[in-house]
Amino acid sequence: MTTAPQTSDPAVVPDPTPELLQRAAAVRQAAMALAQCSDGQRQAALQAMAAALEADGEAILAANRADLEAASAEGLAAALVARLKLDRPKLEAAIAGVRQVAALPDPIGRRQLHTELDQGLVLERLTVPLGVVGVIFEARPDAVMQIAALAIRSGNGALLKGGREASRSCAAIHRALQAGLAASEVDPAALELLTSRGESLALLKLDGLVDLIIPRGSNALVRFIQDHTRIPVLGHADGVCHLYVDAAVDLEQALRVAIDSKTQYPAACNAIETLLLHQSVAPAFLALAIPAFAAAGVELRGDAAACALGVSQPASEADWGTEYSDLILSVRVVDDLEQALEHIRRHGSRHTDAICTSDPLAADRFLAAVDSAGVYLNCSTRFADGFRYGFGAEVGISTQTLPPRGPVGLEGLVTYRYRLRGEGHIAADYASGARTFRHHPLPL
Amino acid sequence: MTTAPQTSDPAVVPDPTPELLQRAAAVRQAAMALAQCSDGQRQAALQAMAAALEADGEAILAANRADLEAASAEGLAAALVARLKLDRPKLEAAIAGVRQVAALPDPIGRRQLHTELDQGLVLERLTVPLGVVGVIFEARPDAVMQIAALAIRSGNGALLKGGREASRSCAAIHRALQAGLAASEVDPAALELLTSRGESLALLKLDGLVDLIIPRGSNALVRFIQDHTRIPVLGHADGVCHLYVDAAVDLEQALRVAIDSKTQYPAACNAIETLLLHQSVAPAFLALAIPAFAAAGVELRGDAAACALGVSQPASEADWGTEYSDLILSVRVVDDLEQALEHIRRHGSRHTDAICTSDPLAADRFLAAVDSAGVYLNCSTRFADGFRYGFGAEVGISTQTLPPRGPVGLEGLVTYRYRLRGEGHIAADYASGARTFRHHPLPL
Numbered sequence: 001m002t003t004a005p006q007t008s009d010p011a012v013v014p015d016p017t018p019e020l021l022q023r024a025a026a027v028r029q030a031a032m033a034l035a036q037c038s039d040g041q042r043q044a045a046l047q048a049m050a051a052a053l054e055a056d057g058e059a060i061l062a063a064n065r066a067d068l069e070a071a072s073a074e075g076l077a078a079a080l081v082a083r084l085k086l087d088r089p090k091l092e093a094a095i096a097g098v099r100q101v102a103a104l105p106d107p108i109g110r111r112q113l114h115t116e117l118d119q120g121l122v123l124e125r126l127t128v129p130l131g132v133v134g135v136i137f138e139a140r141p142d143a144v145m146q147i148a149a150l151a152i153r154s155g156n157g158a159l160l161k162g163g164r165e166a167s168r169s170c171a172a173i174h175r176a177l178q179a180g181l182a183a184s185e186v187d188p189a190a191l192e193l194l195t196s197r198g199e200s201l202a203l204l205k206l207d208g209l210v211d212l213i214i215p216r217g218s219n220a221l222v223r224f225i226q227d228h229t230r231i232p233v234l235g236h237a238d239g240v241c242h243l244y245v246d247a248a249v250d251l252e253q254a255l256r257v258a259i260d261s262k263t264q265y266p267a268a269c270n271a272i273e274t275l276l277l278h279q280s281v282a283p284a285f286l287a288l289a290i291p292a293f294a295a296a297g298v299e300l301r302g303d304a305a306a307c308a309l310g311v312s313q314p315a316s317e318a319d320w321g322t323e324y325s326d327l328i329l330s331v332r333v334v335d336d337l338e339q340a341l342e343h344i345r346r347h348g349s350r351h352t353d354a355i356c357t358s359d360p361l362a363a364d365r366f367l368a369a370v371d372s373a374g375v376y377l378n379c380s381t382r383f384a385d386g387f388r389y390g391f392g393a394e395v396g397i398s399t400q401t402l403p404p405r406g407p408v409g410l411e412g413l414v415t416y417r418y419r420l421r422g423e424g425h426i427a428a429d430y431a432s433g434a435r436t437f438r439h440h441p442l443p444l
Numbered sequence: 445m446t447t448a449p450q451t452s453d454p455a456v457v458p459d460p461t462p463e464l465l466q467r468a469a470a471v472r473q474a475a476m477a478l479a480q481c482s483d484g485q486r487q488a489a490l491q492a493m494a495a496a497l498e499a500d501g502e503a504i505l506a507a508n509r510a511d512l513e514a515a516s517a518e519g520l521a522a523a524l525v526a527r528l529k530l531d532r533p534k535l536e537a538a539i540a541g542v543r544q545v546a547a548l549p550d551p552i553g554r555r556q557l558h559t560e561l562d563q564g565l566v567l568e569r570l571t572v573p574l575g576v577v578g579v580i581f582e583a584r585p586d587a588v589m590q591i592a593a594l595a596i597r598s599g600n601g602a603l604l605k606g607g608r609e610a611s612r613s614c615a616a617i618h619r620a621l622q623a624g625l626a627a628s629e630v631d632p633a634a635l636e637l638l639t640s641r642g643e644s645l646a647l648l649k650l651d652g653l654v655d656l657i658i659p660r661g662s663n664a665l666v667r668f669i670q671d672h673t674r675i676p677v678l679g680h681a682d683g684v685c686h687l688y689v690d691a692a693v694d695l696e697q698a699l700r701v702a703i704d705s706k707t708q709y710p711a712a713c714n715a716i717e718t719l720l721l722h723q724s725v726a727p728a729f730l731a732l733a734i735p736a737f738a739a740a741g742v743e744l745r746g747d748a749a750a751c752a753l754g755v756s757q758p759a760s761e762a763d764w765g766t767e768y769s770d771l772i773l774s775v776r777v778v779d780d781l782e783q784a785l786e787h788i789r790r791h792g793s794r795h796t797d798a799i800c801t802s803d804p805l806a807a808d809r810f811l812a813a814v815d816s817a818g819v820y821l822n823c824s825t826r827f828a829d830g831f832r833y834g835f836g837a838e839v840g841i842s843t844q845t846l847p848p849r850g851p852v853g854l855e856g857l858v859t860y861r862y863r864l865r866g867e868g869h870i871a872a873d874y875a876s877g878a879r880t881f882r883h884h885p886l887p888l
Contacts, residue, residue: 117827256868260872265871371479371575378867389559406861406862417818417849419821421820424822425827426826
């Protein structure tokens with residue numbers, strides 16, 4: 001299921017088989033026990049997972065070679081083969097990643113609220129695991145290790161579905177992860193691997209058994225999943241990011257930021273797709289930028305004004321809404337900051353947008369008015385990333401408006417619960433006025 | 445749209461008309477300006493709304509009388525008429541509620557995270573309004589004033605759709621609210637009233653223009669909306685709450701809590717539907733409880749063991765999953781705490797569940813293992829309420845697993861945004877190792 005089906009017919013999503021329901025229920029049961037484990041027990045489980053991955057290293061690499069051979073026999077695209085490939089350094093980096101997740105602060109059991117509602121009636125709000133997450137991957141087998149580590153660290157069970165091309169790799173990794181858990185106090189049943197395409201589709205109908213779906217794939221896949229499930233989905237459907245170069249600006253700095261935002265990893269969702277140039281700065285900026293982007297292999301597509309200043313390809317209306325994920329950049333000359341804001345409002349995807357300016361008023365206006373998960377001043381949009389934000393690990397990036405929004409770390413895998421402890425308190429006493437709430441905040 | 449259509453055919457939800465799209469876009473535009481207003485400006489807008497409601501009091505009450513006459517001519521059910529009725533005291537209470545919301549602490553602009561990623565590269569996470577909320581009400585016209593106040597206080601625009609029976613009341617209230625906003629610095633276009641059933645259905649398809657839908661109605665309505673929109677929905681589809689009376693317990697206290705949890709307001713989602721009794725305490729508890737519930741007008745429906753102890757009506761399997769919203773309570777005798785937990789896991793709706801016990805180990809086990817938004821010890825489930833929790837106002841109660849969960853105050857109407865300020869920082873310098881992140885926490 002690395003490619004989304006082209007139909008939106010609800011009938012494409014089959015009902016879960018009794019066998020899948022039973023397996024999902026087993027994951028849920030194991031997850032409930034896992035949720036009762038201590039911080040130390042969950043950390044030890046991750047260390048055991050890392051050790052088992054090390055012990056099974058040869059088998060995992062061999063399985064990956066078999067996947068690669070099958071892929072080459074099928075004539076898989078080179079980019080897909082590159083993502084599929086798991087060599088010794090990549091495996092070692094993934095195992096180090098599991099240990100890094102083990103070392104992250106415990107996201108569970110944090111008290112977010114603590115209030116004495118009345119004498120002897122005390123309310124707490126505590127973070128708890130979500131329950132079970134369903135994860136649908138594209139070909140990359142290293143992602144399986146990362147997401148499994150994040151799930152167990154945060155006390156969640158996981159139903160994992162890798163791409164068909166990576167089936168042997170995923171199975172070998174899953175075997176090792178379960179062997180690791182078997183040597184810990186966490187039930188190995190907390191990590192289940194789905195293998196068929198039908199199962200990954202039926203996963204979308206496991207409401208009540210799965211609390212969150214995390215698609216790690218194309219925009220089309222994310223949109224397909226959002227349209228076919230009642231389970232919440234953490235993912236971003238689009239990343240059309242902008243850089244606006246204001247009138248008052250350090251031209252060389254702005255160019256450096258523009259080049260980095262486009263080229264540092266053009267396939268990433270946080271790379272820019274459109275450059276907006278204040279009309280007063282456009283001639284000088286493009287005089288520098290056109291050769292610089294050409295040298296970086298970037299094709300520019302301009303509006304009429306940008307073309308008049310030397311951009312050779314004209315942009316069509318469709319360009320402004322396109323996530324190229326490639327070395328292509330559309331360029332528009334705007335009258336002023338307000339027109340840039342209007343352009344972003346109209347064509348942006350509320351992911352990450354940046355301004356380069358030395359004018360503090362323009363900076364404040366941009367930072368306040370752009371309604372995106374990330375709004376940046378004088379720096380590259382490529383910083384929109386959980387690791388770079390200091391979260392230690394990234395569950396995904398979300399372009400939905402509601403929290404969690406933007407790069408999401410472990411907090412995306414936890415929710416909270418209210419605990420209220422009383423001594424026989426009843427609501428009727430407050431309704432009648434016999435007692436009144438005091439709502440006294442207590443230390444967290 | 446106070447009753448959910450009986451079909452789940454996607455064709456029942458029409459596409460928005462160009463006119464509705466235009467009106468929704470106007471709300472969004474006004475909401476973006478509103479989001480830039482200061483705390484004081486938003487507070488002043490609420491005071492102006494309250495003053496305008498006072499000034500228009502007679503017109504609002506007259507419109508409500510016309511609605512009531514029409515309802516009585518149509519033979520509307522008495523319960524619905526009671527909810528529809530807006531008299532002087534109810535109107536005054538609603539106006540006081542608007543002023544209370546004005547006085548709540550500003551939910552916007554709170555810094556939740558503040559990190560120096562590197563020298564001169566500073567990340568902040570700040571709360572911001574969601575944008576536009578769509579609210580679908582049942583008959584109660586007073587709810588329109590409350591939700592409008594919450595929306596404006598938190599910097600959001602709102603598309604409001606009241607029940608057909610309350611159409612004159614809602615129109616009069618909406619006129620007053622807009623008149624109030626016109627006397628403030630907030631654009632009256634931020635509050636729009638939808639009037640036709642087709643509009644309230646098409647609202648479900650306004651993704652990109654509406655960020656959250658809040659249904660204030662029946663379970664069937666909430667479920668229908670969840671099935672027919674890609675927009676996030678804040679609401680609870682079910683409230684099947686339990687009270688478990690453990691072996692070691694103060695019988696009289698437990699009975700008081702049980703009576704309150706069932707009868708203090710039986711139509712509420714946080715009223716209990718099922719009483720679970722430890723077998724060792726069931727005989728003594730039921731000897732007290734059967735006459736007490738009978739005196740309170742509550743019909744008990746028991747399993748075989750409860751019936752053997754004097755409960756006269758037998759419960760069917762369907763009873764354990766039913767939200768009666770009425771003076772009916774199912775009663776089951778369980779072997780022990782674990783069987784009670786298993787019952788709640790199987791039949792509960794993860795809303796609010798309580799234990800009465802004097803055994804600290806049983807209390808800890810219950811509070812840790814029950815996976816509901818609220819888990820209570822020795823107090824009534826009726827405390828699951830935003831006002832009682834001290835939130836000052838309630839947007840709704842959510843039974844979804846992801847936050848916001850449980851009773852939701854103003855924080856349910858805000859999200860956050862990351863702001864990153866740099867001095868020309870680019871990602872390539874960190875990828876190459878020329879620079880490294882320091883991730884130094886700064887004061888909030």
